[in-house]
Amino acid sequence: MSLLEDSLLQSSSSVFLLGAAVFLLVLYLFSSNFSSQEKGKEPPGPKPLPLLGNLLQLDLKRPYNTLxxxxxxxGSVFTVYLGHKKVVVLAGYRTVKQALVHHAExxxxxxxxxxxxDxxxxxxxxxSNGASWKEMRRFALSTLRDFGMGKKISEGKIIEECRYLTEVFEKHEGRAFNTTQAVNYAACNIISAIMYGERFEYNDPDFQAMVDRDNETIHLTGSAIIQVYNAFPWLGPxxxxxRNLLRNVEDNKEETKRLIKGLKETLNPQMCRCFIDSFLTQKQSLEESGIMDSHYHDDNLVNSVLNLFAAGTDTTGNTLRWGLLLMAKYPHVQDQVQEELSRVTGSRQVRVEDRKSLPYTDAVIHEIQRLANIVPLNVPHITSRDVTFQGYFIRKGTTVFPLLTSVLRDESEWESPHTFNPSHFLDKDGKFVKRDAFMPFSAGRRVCxxxxxxxxxxxxxxxxxxxxFRFTPPPGVTEDELDLTPAVGFTLSPSPHQLCAVSRQ
Structure with missing residues (x-):
């Protein structure tokens, strides 16, 4: 972090000494925001400071906790100001669902x-928004399904990747190691097979660099200094x-363009190998029909691939790492999972169809996702029109945080919301039960x-x-000493740690 950034975080006053003209301008913006009572009562919230809003009241590293x-x-609908930007926060399962599902538009x-x-x-x-977003999302959903998303063909690819990941873990021979890279590479290879039509070797330096840059980007995007930048973008230079973030993103764009170029040179519209082939074929077809200004252009292709690549790696990889850490921390839960797996499947490979016969394991996986709370703030929304919601008037263009943490840890929905408890998903007979407040993938139009x-x-x-494998803490570390505090980031990953993967064979 630069000296300027350090001073920004340590002393707000030194950062925000601006001229009187800027100060008066911001006061004007605030006064105009605060005077919009004609159409109805606005959501309550803590009193903001001029210029800073409520920034000093938030933990910028973990704002979801403060919110x-x-x-x-x-209450469940309230207002905070990030600088001069007004944000309406939605908290709790019923409120978030009502907004995202029943007021989806x-x-x-x-x-x-x-x-x-940027x-x-x-x-x-x-x-993205508007017609471009609608067309790109529709195309992505259709194409992902064409290439087996959620079907047998995907199951085969994942099972194949399981073998590669197992081999990497076996090489450590029970010694402590950091699971981050291997797990992320495995998760990334599943989306890579769909995007590019091939998996990558874990020791491929270009592949390693691309995944590692994505991880760093997601980490830095959630840092306090970037939250300050989002409130005061003029600080950017x-x-x-x-600068480090933008360099990472640009490097990954260049690598993506290189991979796209290779596929374009061997493109056969009659035999689509992957997502990129499908996009290029659609683009070519439209151009041959004389449509030159469609949404199928290079910027949408590169950014769609990058979006899916990052999202398909980070959330799955982090969930798996949380799962292994929680198994090491709670060995009695690990015992029950392994007993059920041995009893139901023996030594054969687990298949998706086995899930219904593995209620305890299924409950554990759901509880891992609930407690891991991977995307605590959700990805921010914005109102598309004026809306009166739960008695409050919210203007068009207002930023909205549907707080997923408050859903996954809603005290009115979960018996022990802040502890790891697989019983949340089991009935009294040990059968798996769905819970409405299980919403790790968000909901509504923007559901994952x-x-x-x-x-x-x-x-x-x-x-x-x-x-x-049996997962245990490193030598000299007890289960109680394993830290469940998440690292700072736009998504929540476990803090750096090592585990031992002891072979059960």
């Missing part, structure tokens, strides 16, 4: 923050962290489009690893 605390005081657009606009310029799938693939990956990778 959950504020919801206890101000009003709350369904994406807020593209300054840093995400990444994508409004192209791709995750950080002086922020070293932002790769949910079925992610669920299949997590189930097959987790059960395969638990069949082959």
């Amino acid at each position: 959950c605390d504020l919801s206890k005081k101000y 009003e709350f369904g657009d994406r807020e593209v923050t300054p840093v995400f606009y 990444f994508n310029q409004g192209h791709g799938i995750i950080f 002086w922020l070293k962290t932002l 489009l790769g949910e079925s693939l992610a669920r299949m990956e997590i189930f097959l990778f987790f059960t395969s690893l638990l069949q082959h």
Whole structure:
């Protein structure tokens, strides 16, 4: 971190000494925001400071914790200001579901923050809106299904990747190691097979660099200094962290373009090998029909591939790493999972169809996802029109945080929301039960489009690893000493740690 960034975080006053003209301008923006009472009562919230808003009241490294605390005081719909930007926070299962599902049109657009606009310029799938987003999401869903998302063909690819991952773990011969890279590479190879039509070797330096850059980007995007940048984008030219982020993104764009170029040179429209082939074929078909200004252009292709590549790696990889860490921390749960696996499947490879016969294992996986809380703030939304919601008036264009942490740890929905408890998903007879408040993939128009693939990956990778290994803390570390504090990032990964994978064969 640069000296400037350090001073930004240590002393807000030194950062925000601006001229009187800027100060008065911000005060004007605030006064105009605060005077919009004509159409109805606005959501309550803590009183903001001029210029800073409520930034000093938030833990910028883990804002979701502060927002959950504020919801206890101000209710399930409340307002905070990030600088001069007004944000409406939605807390609790019923409120988040009501907004995203029952008011999907009003709350369904994406807020593209300054840093995400820097990444994508409004192209791709995750950080886009309007007709382009609708067409890219529709195309992505259709194409992912064509290439087996959630079907037998995907199951085969995942099972094959399980073998490669198991081989990597076996090489450590029970010694402690960091699971991060191997797990991320395995998860990444599943989406790579769909995107590029091939998997990559774990020791491929270009592949390693691409995955590692993505991980660093997701980590830095959630840092405090980038939250400050999103509130005050004029600070950008002086922020070293932002420069590092943009360099990572640009390097991955160049690598993606190189891979696309190779596929384009061997493209056969009659034999689509992957997502990129399908996109290029659609683009070619439209151009041959004389349509030159469609949504099928290079910027949408590159950014869609990058969106799916990152999303398909990070969330699945982090969920698996949380799962292995929790098994090491709670060995009695690991015992029960392994007993059930041995009893139901023996030594054969677990298949997706076995899930219904593995209720305890299924409950454990769901509880891992619930407690891991991978995307605590959700990806920010924005209102597409004026809306009156739960008695409060919210203007068109207002940033909205549907707080997933508050759903997955809603005290009115979960018996022990802050502890690891697989019984949340089991009835009194030990049968698996679905829970409405289980919403790790969000909901509504922006629900994760790769949910079925992610669920299949997590189930097959987790059960395969638990069949082959017993996971324990490193020598000299007790279960109680394993730290469940997440690392800082846009998504939540376990803090750096090592585990021992002891062969059960």
